[in-house]
Amino acid sequence: MTQWGKVVAINSLTAAGTTPLEIEVDDLPPLPAERNLAEGIKILYQTCQLYDLNLVVGTTRLPAHKVVLASMSRACCEQVQKAVKEFQQQRQPASPSNTSSDTEKAEKAPPSGSDAEPEEKAVEVHQEAATTSSVEEVPATSPPIYSNQWKAPDSTAPVPAVPSETHSEPDSEKTAAETPKALEVPLSATRPELHLDIASPEAARALLDLVYGLGTEYNISSDAANEDVLRLATQLDVPCLQESATRYLGQNLTCQNAVSRLQTCKEFGLQEMYAAIEEEVVCSRDALQRIAAAEEVIKFPEILQGLLVRSAEVHVPIPNVKEGKEGKRKRAVEPKTGRPEKMSKAPSGRAVAGGGA
Known part of the structure; x- marks a missing residue:
């Protein structure tokens, strides 16, 4: 090939696109941070902000948020609504119907002693009734519900005064009905309280860890606390919490806790875990022997x-070697049936006599 008057081979020509090119690229701008609602709620919980509900387990109160708990299930929502309703009923001021009834009684009261009562005493009675009614109609000032977020709740709410006019002894039925309410709901509550029917506060903390996404590990220190977690998951209808507690039953299984965990599985209807633990016990001869000999x-x-039935299903019978040998000996001793055996012929010309030649 001729190029500019010079012969050049084709393979020596530079083809288009084979020369490497460089392009300068500036640093990419940082991506805008996306808004994450779950992460924001988690930060609110960790920084103790905007608490509006207490989980009560015995004498322990754990703060939380109503919306977060109510979003877990329908049962959780109903329990939160019930706690809020009870709290609002307690904070309502006294109705003015009692004051009006007192004034009517004062007006209709018959005169004591003489029929002609001085008008000055009647005017004083009306003035006293008017002043007491005006005072009672005005509710006492109370702190806002969500104030003092970082303070103990026992020093914020006012203590209602006990009326001095009630000298008569209350009925026994009325006091028996009102006493549990006073014990369940303390006077110092500054936010709604959701009472949980469990004994271990650790179970309530496990619920909050799951709700707010605080870690992926299930941290429970005892089997009793794990049973409360299962009970709480059943009451509030939280399947993911029940799944974590069920996996705990299959971990660190020993001869000492196998029976109690089998009973826990039976109590809460965990059939798959019950079958897994039962199979693990039956397949180990030493474990089965120790558990069967225990008093628990x-x-x-x-x-x-159930362990006995499961052991019978797994059992493989071993043939008896002694019975096999005795059977062989019996067959060897038995005479053969059929034609009689032939007698051996004596040698010719000689008599066979026993004892001599």
Whole structure:
């Protein structure tokens, strides 16, 4: 090929696109941070902001947010609504119907002693009734519900005064009905309280850790607390919490806690975990022997019966070697049936006599 008067081979020509090119690229701008509602609620919980509900377990109160708990399930929403309704009923001021009834009684009261009562005393009675009614109609000032977020709740709410006019003894039925309410709801509550029917505060903390996404590990220190977690998950209808507590039953399984965990599975209807623990016990000869000899299993006859049935299903019979040898000996001693055996012929010309030649 001729190029500018010079012969150049084709393979020596530079093809288009083979020369490397460089392009300068500036640093990309940082991506805008996306808004994450779950992360924001988690930060609010960790920084103790805008608490509006208390979870009460015995004497322990754990602050939380109503909206977060109510969003977990329908049962949680109903429990939160019930707690808020009870709290609002307690904070309502006294109705003015009592004051009006007092004034009517004062007006209709018959005169004591003489029929002609001085008008000055009647005017004083009306003035006293008017002043007391005006005072009682004005509710006492109380602190806002969501104030003092970082303070103990026992020093914020006012203590209602006990009326001095009530000298008569109350009825026994009325006091028996009102006493539980006074014990359940303390006078110093500054926010609604959701009372949980469990004994371990650790179970309530496990619920809050799950609700707010505080870590992926399930941290429970005892089997009793895990049972409260299962009970709480059943009451509030939280399947993911029940799943975490169910996995805990299959971890760190020993001969000492196997029977109690089987009973827990039976109590809460965890059939798959019950079958897994039962199979693990039956397949280990030493574990089965120790559990069957323990006194604890006698308290649960259904569990003992299930272990026995499961052991019978897994059992493989071993043939008896002694019976096999005795059978062979008997067959060797038995005479053969059929034609009689032939006698051996004596040698010719000689008599066979026993004892001589």
